[in-house]
Amino acid sequence: MSVNNFGDIEKEFSDFEKSKVVILPVPYEATTTYGKGTKEGPKAIIDASRNMELYDEEIDSEPYKIGIHNLKEFREGFGNPQKMIKALADKAQGLFSLEKLVIALGGEHTITLGMVEGLRKRRKDFSILILDAHADLRNSYEGTKYSHACVTRRLIDNYQIIQVGIRSLCRKEADFIKKRNLKLFYAKDIIGKKDWMKEAISRLPDKIYLSIDLDFLDPSIMPAVGTPEPGGLGWYETLKFLRLLTKEKEILGVDVVELCPTPLDISSSFTAAKLIYKLIAYSATT
Numbered sequence: 001m002s003v004n005n006f007g008d009i010e011k012e013f014s015d016f017e018k019s020k021v022v023i024l025p026v027p028y029e030a031t032t033t034y035g036k037g038t039k040e041g042p043k044a045i046i047d048a049s050r051n052m053e054l055y056d057e058e059i060d061s062e063p064y065k066i067g068i069h070n071l072k073e074f075r076e077g078f079g080n081p082q083k084m085i086k087a088l089a090d091k092a093q094g095l096f097s098l099e100k101l102v103i104a105l106g107g108e109h110t111i112t113l114g115m116v117e118g119l120r121k122r123r124k125d126f127s128i129l130i131l132d133a134h135a136d137l138r139n140s141y142e143g144t145k146y147s148h149a150c151v152t153r154r155l156i157d158n159y160q161i162i163q164v165g166i167r168s169l170c171r172k173e174a175d176f177i178k179k180r181n182l183k184l185f186y187a188k189d190i191i192g193k194k195d196w197m198k199e200a201i202s203r204l205p206d207k208i209y210l211s212i213d214l215d216f217l218d219p220s221i222m223p224a225v226g227t228p229e230p231g232g233l234g235w236y237e238t239l240k241f242l243r244l245l246t247k248e249k250e251i252l253g254v255d256v257v258e259l260c261p262t263p264l265d266i267s268s269s270f271t272a273a274k275l276i277y278k279l280i281a282y283s284a285t286t
């Protein structure tokens, strides 16, 4: 059972019952607009993770010992976004009820809607932190309200949302942000600076859902995404932010989306796998 097992972790530490973390691959791809292939994202991340060192030099520990279980790929309702969202919400609700940290691997950003709905069926006391290059605030895109480009808009009326790393939006989104008086942490204001980290974290309640669109990272370290944007966050500032975040807040659920693997660039898959493992490591130490 070691095939498709995040981290290639031995059974003792990847058994479902005992694991504190569950990885849920959701290879959903329906509305990607530029680079195709994000449905291959979960597999690429898991494959890369199997070649990763499980000892963490930063915190001098082996985080996998809290248990990381890899669930079977979730593929229900993929023919229709609303069906997928509902089916994923049901699946996620069941997992959240077990008090495990659920990490969904996309697939496109639309899966966030199912994950968040699943969490909301369990509890209401959380906000959403989104790391993304794109504002995703369009009301609809290419004829659908469930495009990856509309994810934040679908959530904004029902949740408190903090967006970090934004550097790509259209005029209508900019007008919407002004009209609603939304506070976004634009990439141009945070790269190379530190104060924003505390400010962003202080705006969040104790419990959060974290959505990571991998294009929030700079394309120099994360080129394999569907819609890359220059001027993103670097590796160490991202880790610093995530470590601060996990110290101050409880992360209830996570999704890592929009990896669009290409055979020409292996490092993006490794970077995504390592980012997830770092997040697990930080969560495990608090």
Ligand SMILES: [Mn+2]
Pocket: 132, 133, 134, 213, 215, 216, 227, 258
């Ligand atoms: Mn994006």
